[in-house]
Amino acid sequence: MFHDDVIELPVTVVNGEQAGPTVCLTAAVHGDELNGVKIVQEVAAEYEPSDLHGTLVCLHVLNVPGFLAQQRYIPIYDEDFNRSFSGNSRSTPTNRLANTIYEEFISKCDLGLDFHTSTRNRTTMYHVRADMCDPAVERIARAFGISIILDGEGAQGTLRNVACRDGIPTVTVEMRRAHRFQTAHLDRALHCVASVLAEHEVLPDRPVSWSGWTRVVARDGKKMWLCAETGGLVEMKWGPYPLVEDGDPLFTILDHFKDTSR
Numbered sequence: 001m002f003h004d005d006v007i008e009l010p011v012t013v014v015n016g017e018q019a020g021p022t023v024c025l026t027a028a029v030h031g032d033e034l035n036g037v038k039i040v041q042e043v044a045a046e047y048e049p050s051d052l053h054g055t056l057v058c059l060h061v062l063n064v065p066g067f068l069a070q071q072r073y074i075p076i077y078d079e080d081f082n083r084s085f086s087g088n089s090r091s092t093p094t095n096r097l098a099n100t101i102y103e104e105f106i107s108k109c110d111l112g113l114d115f116h117t118s119t120r121n122r123t124t125m126y127h128v129r130a131d132m133c134d135p136a137v138e139r140i141a142r143a144f145g146i147s148i149i150l151d152g153e154g155a156q157g158t159l160r161n162v163a164c165r166d167g168i169p170t171v172t173v174e175m176r177r178a179h180r181f182q183t184a185h186l187d188r189a190l191h192c193v194a195s196v197l198a199e200h201e202v203l204p205d206r207p208v209s210w211s212g213w214t215r216v217v218a219r220d221g222k223k224m225w226l227c228a229e230t231g232g233l234v235e236m237k238w239g240p241y242p243l244v245e246d247g248d249p250l251f252t253i254l255d256h257f258k259d260t261s262r
């Protein structure tokens, strides 16, 4: 219950006909991070029991109150749901919701993929966040098949951190922008999910992807957001690969008449 309203959590469980691991896919623990919602919807619709050696637990939206209010945090309390795991059954609404989700679903799984995006008005490149010191987590991160892996345990109370602590290896997938569905990236994401399922023999006949190159960054290093010092129309310069070296231009900022650039 959330202020006397029943919270209905959208869940799809696909029970494979053959035995195998239980894989948890979660989205919208931040309520306005929509790309993962679409990915989980498509994964839930894509696979039949006859396809699977194992089980898919698809939790389409975790922060239902935030999703309905189109905001990142839990409404009214402005609490970060992704600092609330594994929750507490005798505490605040946020903690009770986290505890129910964790105990009923996540704790029963063998591995997990948790889909996020940047916060609003920012964008993140498509990458995985994973504790590369944990071999089971590293296995998922590499099988996901994208080039950038941000190494680290994740903050306390995050779904990923708590699940890994409890022996459920989990990675976070960060994909582009909040508050919109960016379906141009959907096919690639579905391919990455299939690769993880192949690696864990949930889809034993499918190949495991290889991104071509991989860079693991920032276990203890500094990470930061880049913010422009002036307003204007931005033209991004980086690409085709999302890595830049010192001195490379990232973007230019123009006025409407293309007169001013920085």
Ligand SMILES: [Zn+2]
Binding pocket: 029, 030, 033, 116, 117, 118
């Ligand atoms: Zn997030």
